[in-house]
Amino acid sequence: MLRFILLLALCLGVAGNVIQLSRSSFSGEYGGGGGKRFSHSLNQLDGPITAFRIRVNWLFIVGLQVRYGSKWSDYVGGSLGDLEEIVLHPGESIVQVSGKYKLYLRRLVFTTDKGRSFSFGKDTGTSFNAAPLHPRTVLRYLSGRAGGLVDALGFHWDTYPVHCLRCSLAGPGLGS
Template identity: 50%
Template sequence: MHSLRKSISPSKMLAVVLLSFLSAGTSYGIAQARTSSFSGEFGGSTGSHFDQSNNQLDGPITALRIRANDRYIVSIQVRYGDSWSNTEGGTVGSSSNVQLFLGEGFVQVLGRFRSHMEYLAFRTNQGRIFAFGPSFGSGTFFNAEPSFPNTVLRSISGRSGSSVDAIGFHWDTDE
C-alpha cells in the first residue's frame, strides 16, 4: 500500500481531480441537453435572420401577437414573462392577441408555407388551439413538436422582412 501512495505524484493527483470535474461537467451538460430540441426552420429563404433565444431569459412565453392578412402571416411578436420581443415582419393586416394562462405553454405548432408563412396554429398543454392566417392554400404543411416530454415552446427564430418568411421553434422545460 505504501508503494502505491508513493507512485502517484502531486501533479498526477491534480490531473485526476481536474479530469473528475471535467467529466462531471460533461455528464451534467448531456443531461441538460436532453430537454432542449429544435423544430424547423420552415419557410422561404428570403428576409433577414432573427433569433429570440435570449428573450427566454425574461421568462416563459406568456402571450403572442400575430398579424395576418388573407394570404400569409405578416408579423409575429412574443411576450416572454412581462417583456415583448421585437416585432418580426411587417405592419399590414389585422392583429390578434393570445394570452396564456399561468402554467400554460405551447406544445405543438402546425403550419403551412411557400415563400413565407401562410398559416400557423399553436396548441397548448391545456388543449387550447390558436390559429392565424388563411386556412386554405397550396403551401407545404409542417408539424413542429418538442422531442422530449414535459417541454414547451421557449423561443422562436427565423427569417422576416415585410412578412414572416420562415420560422423555427426552440423547445425546453418551462422554468
C-alpha cells in the same frame, strides 16, 4: 486520491450539463428563403412564453411578436393586416405548432399543454407540424426570417424554466 475525487466531480458536472442540453431540440425552419434573420434566443432569458401578437392579412402571416415573461420581443414583419393577441394562462406552454407555407408563412396553429389551440391565417400551402423531440419539453423561443411578411419560422424546444433571474427581477407572476 484528492485529485481523483476532483476529476470525478468535474466530469459529473460536465456530464450533467450535457444531459441537460440533450433535452433541447429544433423544428424547422418552415417557409420560404427570403427576409432578414432574427432570433429570440436571448429573449427566453426573460422567462417562458406568455403571449403572442400575430398580424395577418387575407393570405399571409404578416408579422409577430412574442412575450417572454413580462417583456415583449422586437416585432418582426410588416405592418399591414389585423393584429391579434393571445395570452397564455399562468404555467401554460406551447407543445406543438403546425401550419402552412409557400414562399411565406400562411397559417400558424399553436397548441398548449392545457389543450387549447390558437389559429391564425389561411389554410393553403404546404403543411408542417413542429413538436419537441423529448417528453416534458415546451416551446422556449422562435427564430426565422422576416421582411414585409414572415418568410419562415423555426421552433426551439427545451424544458420549462424552473427559475429565471430576469423573471424575478421583472416583477411578480406570469402573464402580468
